[in-house]
Amino acid sequence: MLGGGFAGGYVARLLGRRGATIVSPENFMLYTPMLPEAASGTLEPRHVVVPLRMMCPRAELILGRASAVDTERRRVTVETEDDVIAVRYSNLVVALGAVSRTLPIPGLAEHALGFKSLADAIQLRNHVLRRLEAAASAASEGRQRRELTFVFVGAGYAGVEALAELADLVRDALRYYRTLRETPQHWVLVDAAPKILPEIPSKLGDYAARELERRGVDIRVGTTLESVEPHAAVLSDGTRILTGTVVWTAGVRANPLNEQLGIPVDDRGRIVVDASLRVEDREHVWALGDGARVPNEATPGQYDPPTCQHALRQARRLAKNLTGEARPYRYRMLGQVATLGRYKGIAEVLRLRLRGFPGWFVTRTYHLYQLPLLTRKLRVVVDWTTALFFRRDIAELGMLGHPERLEP
Numbered sequence: 001m002l003g004g005g006f007a008g009g010y011v012a013r014l015l016g017r018r019g020a021t022i023v024s025p026e027n028f029m030l031y032t033p034m035l036p037e038a039a040s041g042t043l044e045p046r047h048v049v050v051p052l053r054m055m056c057p058r059a060e061l062i063l064g065r066a067s068a069v070d071t072e073r074r075r076v077t078v079e080t081e082d083d084v085i086a087v088r089y090s091n092l093v094v095a096l097g098a099v100s101r102t103l104p105i106p107g108l109a110e111h112a113l114g115f116k117s118l119a120d121a122i123q124l125r126n127h128v129l130r131r132l133e134a135a136a137s138a139a140s141e142g143r144q145r146r147e148l149t150f151v152f153v154g155a156g157y158a159g160v161e162a163l164a165e166l167a168d169l170v171r172d173a174l175r176y177y178r179t180l181r182e183t184p185q186h187w188v189l190v191d192a193a194p195k196i197l198p199e200i201p202s203k204l205g206d207y208a209a210r211e212l213e214r215r216g217v218d219i220r221v222g223t224t225l226e227s228v229e230p231h232a233a234v235l236s237d238g239t240r241i242l243t244g245t246v247v248w249t250a251g252v253r254a255n256p257l258n259e260q261l262g263i264p265v266d267d268r269g270r271i272v273v274d275a276s277l278r279v280e281d282r283e284h285v286w287a288l289g290d291g292a293r294v295p296n297e298a299t300p301g302q303y304d305p306p307t308c309q310h311a312l313r314q315a316r317r318l319a320k321n322l323t324g325e326a327r328p329y330r331y332r333m334l335g336q337v338a339t340l341g342r343y344k345g346i347a348e349v350l351r352l353r354l355r356g357f358p359g360w361f362v363t364r365t366y367h368l369y370q371l372p373l374l375t376r377k378l379r380v381v382v383d384w385t386t387a388l389f390f391r392r393d394i395a396e397l398g399m400l401g402h403p404e405r406l407e408p
Contacts, residue, residue, distance in 0.1 A: 001059075001093045002066045002076070004029055004052045007289030007311040008095030012056040013372065014319035020059045021087060023066055023078050027052055030118055033308055033367050034380070036158070036339070039121035040165035041392035047379045049118060055372050062087065069261045071282055091284050091322055094263070094271055098252035098290035098306055107228035112153075112246040115162055124247060126396050128166055129173065131244055136177050142242075148185045149243040151233045153225045154250035155191035156199065157338055160208065162249060163189055164341035167215065172391040188218045188233075188241060191250070195221055197346075199305070200336050204346040207355045211340050252306055254291040266293050275328035277318045286322070288314040297330040308370060309333065337363035 001008045004024030012020040028049040037043040052061055064080035069092065076087045100116045102108060113127060114120045128150070135147035148170075152163045167187055174180055189196065189212065196212075196219060197205040209219060224236040225246075233241045254269035264272040264280045270293040272280040277294065279285040288294060290306035294314055304310040313331040321327060335349035337359070345360030347353070354362055364384065371377055 001095065003095035003097055003289070003291075004061070005095060005097045005289065005311075006031070006308050007097070007315050008093065009050070009052060009055055010312055010315035010372075011093055011095065011288070011319050011322075012052075012059040014315060015059075015322065017058055018323060020056065020093075021062060021089070022052055022056065022059050023062045023064055023076070023087070024052065025063065025065055027061060027063060029055060029372070031308070031367075031371050032116075033157075034371070035115070035118070035121050036161040036165040038118065039115075039125045039162060040169040041125065041394070042165065042387050043380060043383045045118055045122060045397070047376060047383060050372050050376055054375075066257070066261065069263065069285075071262070071285060074284065089284070091286065093318065093322075094258070094261070094279070094285070094287040094291070095289040096255035096257050096291045099255055100248065101251040101253040102248065103250075105225055105227060107230075108225070108246075108248065111228040111230055112248045115158055115247055115249045116252070122397050124162070124166070125169070127245060128170060129394060129396050132170065132173055132177060132180065134244070135180055135183065141183070144180065144183045145186070146231060146242040147244055148180070148183055149188070149241060150186070150245045150247070151188045151190065151241055151243050152247045152249060153190045154248065155189050155193065155196035155219070155221065156249065156251070157197070159189065159191070159247075159249035160197055160212070161339050162247065163187060163217065164212070164339065164344070167217070168341045169392050169394075173394045175391070176394065185216070186218060186241075186243075187216065188220060188243075190220045190223050190225060190235060192224045193221060197338065200338070200346065201348055201353065204348060204353055204355060204359075208338070208340055208346055211344055215341075252290065258291055263287075268293075276321055276326040277314060277329055278321075278326065286318055288318055294329065297328050298332040304331075312370065337366050339363050 001012050001020050001022045004022045009029040028051050030049050034048040038045045038048045064078045066076050067079050068077040074089050078085050100114045131147045135144045138144045152159045226234045226236050228246050233246050258265050271287040273287050277286050277288050279287050289311045294304040296304050317329045337347040339345045343357050345363040346355045347359040347362040
């Protein structure tokens with residue numbers, strides 16, 4: 001099993017006693033839909049990850065990265081922290097997932113923040129809290145306004161939910177910053193598409209836009225990011241926004257490692273599989289998840305989007321195919337959900353469309369259902385319950401895992 005993310009981790013879990021060997025650079029699976037809440041402090045960051053040894057107790061775990069695949073000898077070369085080893089397989093499952101998709105925009109790599117991993121979420125949280133400190137000590141009103149301006153590029157699920165959660169964090173934190181209470185904030189959401197959240201039904205997307213605008217969010221659709229400067233973002237409509245925060249959430253792409261493994265990929269780097277999730281022209285090799293081009297018999301001519309909902313269904317089908325007769329993958333999406341900050345959300349479940357508090361409640365219930373392990377579910381419920389009575393914590397987590405060196 002190459003990859004211990006949502007797709008690979010669930011295949012190993014569903015195989016149960018049949019066993020599996022997971023090759024992953026981390027010993028945990030990240031539940032990405034809860035990443036915005038981890039960034040805002042609603043959830044403890046540790047609670048949005050699931051240890052693979054707990055999730056898949058009968059699987060073997062190798063911490064490392066696959067560097068080569070020999071399909072004739074059925075062998076994978078794995079680079080660990082201290083060694084390079086060869087691992088033999090009877091069936092190989094590739095589930096390396098996706099990485100952030102960036103564009104050659106001047107200054108993007110140097111001055112923007114990503115939002116794909118737990119480290120990204122913690123970095124973004126720390127950065128936002130630092131901007132509050134910088135604004136509090138700023139010598140001019142213009143500097144304060146610049147520090148309290150936040151630009152999010154990408155109006156899909158990640159961008160909308162991250163912006164909404166971080167805006168709530170700032171709103172909660174400002175009660176401790178007396179000098180900033182009257183200083184206006186400027187939250188900007190930028191996307192090249194004609195509307196935000198294009199993946200969901202128009203009525204729900206329109207509601208989300210109205211709700212964000214009611215909270216003061218400046219939505220710029222049909223607009224792209226042209227360049228990023230140390231203290232400014234330049235948009236395609238000619239606007240130059242003074243800001244110290246640019247967050248890039250504009251999509252993902254297949255893991256580049258796919259192209260190094262010698263297995264068929266399409267022009268977007270996704271592994272090409274047939275209806276049973278078997279890799280094209282490869283015996284005993286399978287693929288699924290965000291890094292694979294998965295055909296779905298329920299939606300002929302279309303491939304599954306990179307969502308946890310589809311990854312879980314693919315994992316269930318593949319686990320059955322590995323242990324019995326291989327059958328085509330078929331799954332009709334049950335619905336879509338998204339949060340818009342505290343007590344606000346949107347949901348479409350079985351053609352029932354909900355918004356506001358009902359949408360928020362359904363969204364949380366769905367994510368809790370999807371999260372593996374009862375212990376993790378209980379920890380998340382405790383975090384959510386605590387958040388009902390107390391505002392978000394504003395402690396910076398910048399030094400976690402980075403202690404100062406011992407001096408002689």
